[in-house]
Amino acid sequence: MSGVEQWLGDVATAALVGSARREPPPIPAALGVVTDDEGHAPEHRLLASAALADAVTRGGAGLQAAGGPTHDAPPETREACSEAAAQLVHLLLLQPPVSMATRDELVVEWLRLAEAAGQRAPFAVLPALLEFAAPRPSVARALGGVIGERGAWLVGLNAAWSATLDADRTAPVGSGGGDDWTVQWSTMATAEATAAFAAGRRTSPAAARALLEAEWDTVSAKVRGEAVVALRHGISAADEPLLERALDDRAKTVREAAAGVLSLLPASDRADRMAARLRGLVRVRGTLSRHLEVEVPDPPDDAAVRDGMTPPAKGGGPPPTVWLAQVVRGAPLSTWTEITGRSVAATLKMVRDKDVLASLVEAVLDRRDAAWALACVEHGVPDPRLVWLLPQEKRTDLLVSWVARPPAGRDLGRLLVEVPRPWPDELSRVVLGRLRGEGATTSLARAAAPLLPVALSPSLAPAVTALLEQVPADATHLRRALTETLQLHAFRTSLTEAFR
Incomplete structure (x- = not known):
């Protein structure tokens, strides 16, 4: 909040409670107003400040040096x-x-x-x-x-x-309004070109891809790399030839970007090549307790380097471990079930290596695969990002069960922060239930309290009122949040009625 903004609020407060109870605030130096307040009564100074505040809020802009005439505002249409x-x-x-x-x-x-x-x-x-x-x-x-x-x-x-x-x-360049951005794209500055391509890719994937193919040799490596990353949006098999071309680009950043985007195409030639590498590393072992034994790969040859198997950055871990992670993230998820001949859930239970499991989870997140995400969650993988890949109904069921009986390793506070608001009623009710009695001072209460005003539906106002009557007096953070929730519900009702 700026000094002027704070001053405007303070003037309004002084006017509301009266100058006898609140001293009128001094006029901020940023306004450039010279005053002589000495000897004037507080109520007179308050009236002067109110007049100035009205002029400031109506004007909206500071005075400028005299120049050309300022055109009048156009007539309103609303x-x-x-x-x-x-x-x-x-x-x-x-x-x-x-x-x-x-x-x-x-x-x-x-x-x-x-x-x-x-x-x-x-x-x-x-x-x-x-x-x-x-x-x-x-x-x-x-x-x-x-x-x-x-x-x-x-x-x-x-x-x-x-x-x-x-x-x-205003709409971003390339979003469909104004001049045709494709005509000027190759001559735009780097930041403008990358933003324009990203916007154009969202509205017309084929046209953006055709433009990148045509201008590949004329734009900078920075623009090529950012444009390749933008191909993630609306990715399809039609993008594969361009991405294969990018694997041979002279710029390392472009090659790495292309390898990452190709990972999103499980039916691509690169995916087939990475699947073949993975099959050569994984063996099913055990008789009574079947499990997977995963070897680390040898140093990559030229073909593997082209596919994105590159040495780790400084501090990025042993090279063999990094190469294995690149193979796991590059191969289609179906490769694992093909190797084991079992379901996704049963296959996950056979993975004992924590590093392999971590890479496998990243592959699931890259591909946003709901079936694998559910299997990972049910397997006990605590990564909260997996939860948001699940269908809403299943996600809500899981959150309700976790709030009711918190499992070990789950950060419920962090999960609740990410839940779209307002929360589903069934989730809201179980959260309110956990906040009763001793639950008012738990870590869940501290995490949930700031969220309640915007997370709870107005239909739950009776439940909020009932809980507020039960919350201990020393649970001030929760009492404050519940009170604000009721105030907010009343305010929202007023908002809706004001626009009817």
Whole structure:
């Protein structure tokens, strides 16, 4: 929060409680206003500060040296939001009734409701809204047309705003708007070219691939490498010839990027080559207790180096171990079940080497394979990234069971942070159940408490109220979170009603 922003809030607070209870704050030097407050009563100084605060919030931009004439803002095309909606966003920006993190989410929610209603923010709140959004990308992206023509005009007058808000509010180069980015791509600066290709790849994968093929020899190694990485989005067999070409690129970074992206194509020629290498290293051993014995590979020959088997970076572990990890991550997951002739779950139980299992987990994450992820989770692999590869219903069932009976090695606090909000009701209820009595002071309570205001559905307000009555007085962190949850639910109800 800037000094001016803090001052605006302090003036509003002093006006609310009265100058007899709160001394009017001094005007910040950043405004460049010379005052003579000596001998003036607090109420007079407060009125002067309120007048200045009104001018600052309406102006939105500092005075500039005289130059060319400033064009007027275009006429508005949207109706302003209701008075009730205006009061709510003003409250959020200047006197938020919730925590700072929760305030960001509520401002975004206000903007989305206004956008859905086809309405704009009132003129008086625009400077505060733009100042708030500038350092917060999630808020800036939600501005859309809610700031109206005058808001866009103000952004153009303030360099500090336009540097960030223009980038976040407008579509990225290559997203389909404006000039054809492909015409200028080969002459763009590196940062602009990589961003344009990434955006173009998402909207038209085939066109982006064709452009990279045509301009391969004209763009820099940096751009080639970043463009190859961007091929991950919408990857298909049609990309394989270009990626095979990239394996022979003169730049190491491009070759390594191509090997990584080819790992996402389990039916590619490179995948077949890595599968053949893996089969030569894995043996099924044991009679009563069948298990897998995995050897480390020999130093890679030229063909293996081309496929991405490269020496480890400094401090990256023994070369044979690193080469084995590269083979495991490069071979299709189906290679393992083909070797064992068993199911995925049964195959995992046969893997005894911890390093091999760790590499296998990375391969599962690379390919986002839900069946293998579920088998890994049920096998007891604690990596939380696997949980987010599971179907939502299965993921919720697992989280509910883990919260009810915490398993060893699971960081439930970290998992709850990652759960999309609002939480499913069944998960919310089991979390609230664990917070009763002695559960109010557990590590789970400390981790869950900050999440409750934005994670719990308003339909659970009765359960939250009941829990608040049971929480011990010394569990202040939880009592504060539950109180804020109820306040937030009431505020959200007011938001929805304001845009009806």
